[in-house]
Amino acid sequence: MYEPPHFRETRPEVLHGLIRAHPLGLLICNGAEGPVANAIPFLLDADVPPNGRLRAHLAKANPQWQLLADNPASPVLIVFQGTDAYVTPSWYETKRETGKVVPTWNYAIVQVRGTVKVMDDQAWLAQQIADLTASQEGTRAAPWAVTDAPAPFIQSQIKGIIGLEIEISEIHGKWKVSQNRPVADRVGVAQGLENEDHRSPDMASLVRSYGGLDSN
Numbered sequence: 001m002y003e004p005p006h007f008r009e010t011r012p013e014v015l016h017g018l019i020r021a022h023p024l025g026l027l028i029c030n031g032a033e034g035p036v037a038n039a040i041p042f043l044l045d046a047d048v049p050p051n052g053r054l055r056a057h058l059a060k061a062n063p064q065w066q067l068l069a070d071n072p073a074s075p076v077l078i079v080f081q082g083t084d085a086y087v088t089p090s091w092y093e094t095k096r097e098t099g100k101v102v103p104t105w106n107y108a109i110v111q112v113r114g115t116v117k118v119m120d121d122q123a124w125l126a127q128q129i130a131d132l133t134a135s136q137e138g139t140r141a142a143p144w145a146v147t148d149a150p151a152p153f154i155q156s157q158i159k160g161i162i163g164l165e166i167e168i169s170e171i172h173g174k175w176k177v178s179q180n181r182p183v184a185d186r187v188g189v190a191q192g193l194e195n196e197d198h199r200s201p202d203m204a205s206l207v208r209s210y211g212g213l214d215s216n
Contacts, residue, residue, distance in 0.1 A: 001109075001111050001172055001174060002174075003172060003174055004180075006179045006180055007174050007175060007176045007177075007179065007180075008172075008173070008174065009108075009173035009174065009175045010173065012046070012051070012052075012171075014173065015110050015171050015173045016044055016046045016052060018080055018082045018108060018109075018110045018173070019042065019044050019054075019080050019110055019112075020044060020135075021082065022080050022081060022082050023041045023042050023043070023044075023080075023135070024039055024040070024041050024042075024080075025039070025040065025041075025042045025054075025056075025078040025079060025080045025112075026038070026039050026078065026079040026080075026081075027039075027040055027056070027064070027076060027078050027164075028076060028077040028078070028079070029064065029067055029068060029071075029074065029076045029077075029116075030067075030071075030074065031064075031067050036063075036064050036067060038058065038062060038064050040056050040057070040058060041056065041132060041136075042054045042055065042056045042078070042080075043055040043056070043128070043131055043132055043135060048167070050168075051168035051169065051170070051171050052168045052171070053165060053166065053167055053168060054078065054112065054114070054164075054165070054166040054168065055128055055131075055132075055163070055164065055165055055166075056128075056163070056164045056166075057125065057128055057129070057161045057162060057163045057164060058161065058162055058164065059160060059161055059162075060159075060160055060161060060162050061160070065118060065162045065164070068116045068118055068164065069118040072115065072116065072117070072118075073115060074115070075113050075114060075115055075169065076113070076114065076115070076116055076166065077111060077112070077113055078111070078112040078113075078114075078166070079109065079110075079111050079112075080109065080110040080111075080112070081107070081109055082107065082108035082109060082110070083107070083108055083200065083202040083203050083206065084105060084106060084107035084108070084203065085105070085106050085107075085193060085199070085200035085203040086103065086105055086106075087103060087104045087105065087106050087178065087189055087192075088103055088192065089101035089102060089103055090192070091185070091188040091189045091191070091192035091193075092181065092184075092185040092188055092189070093182070093184035093185055093187075093188055094181075094182060094184075094185055105176075106176055106177050106178060106189075106203055106206075106207070107174075107176055108173075108174070108175045108176075108177065108206060109173070109174050110171065110172070110173045110174075111171075111172045111173075111174075112166070112168050112170070112171050112172075113168070113169055113170040113171075114166040114167050114168045114169045114170070115166070115167060115169070116164050116165070116166050117164070117165040117166075117167075118162060118163070118164060119162070119163030119164065119165055120162055120163065121163070122155075122158060124163055125158045125161060125162075125163050126146075126154075126158060128163055129146055129154075129157075129158070129161075130145070130146045130147075133145065133146050175206065175210055177203065177206040177207050177210045177211070178190075178207050178210075178211055179210050179211055181211075183211070183212075183213075186207055186208075186211035186212075186213060187213060189204075189207050190204050190207040190208045190211070190213060193207065
């Protein structure tokens with residue numbers, strides 16, 4: 001991933017936070033006919049040294065898991081896409097001063113590399129789906145739990161999946177949130193996102209935070 005220094009994010013708690021907030025990652029590996037990619041939800045065990053561990057599962061009908069099992073030493077790439085937003089030059093003060101501006105796209109993204117251990121243990125898989133469900137249901141007023149479904153049904157579902165454990169060897173973050181623009185342009189982007197693009201309140205907050213505007 002191209003990482004200009006002013007966009008690079010290295011704090012583990014921030015990188016891990018994006019993964020937890022946007023757990024649907026794109027799992028990418030090499031196949032005989034080229035790259036193979038599938039979007040699947042991940043769980044992060046942040047306390048596993050040195051960089052944490054990811055857990056996930058695939059349908060056994062998905063051939064990607066067999067590629068991973070056949071090439072255990074081959075690293076995979078997982079991409080977690082955070083908030084993003086189009087940035088119009090009309091928000092820049094520089095547009096009014098010189099006109100020398102172009103559109104861009106702001107985004108926050110984390111890329112993870114590591115090797116995969118394929119897990120076919122039924123107890124591991126049961127814990128995985130229970131943990132994944134709890135991570136998404138926990139904030140609901142009446143959360144659904146795996147144990148709410150009949151046990152024989154859940155066992156039949158578990159037989160149709162395969163687990164993945166990924167020890168994170170590298171983790172990289174890129175927060176491209178207008179830090180490279182003059183202060184007046186950053187202010188304009190934050191205000192534009194707040195006033196015009198109501199889909200992007202999170203990006204407006206990032207522009208203010210990373211652009212040193214929180215106290216303004």
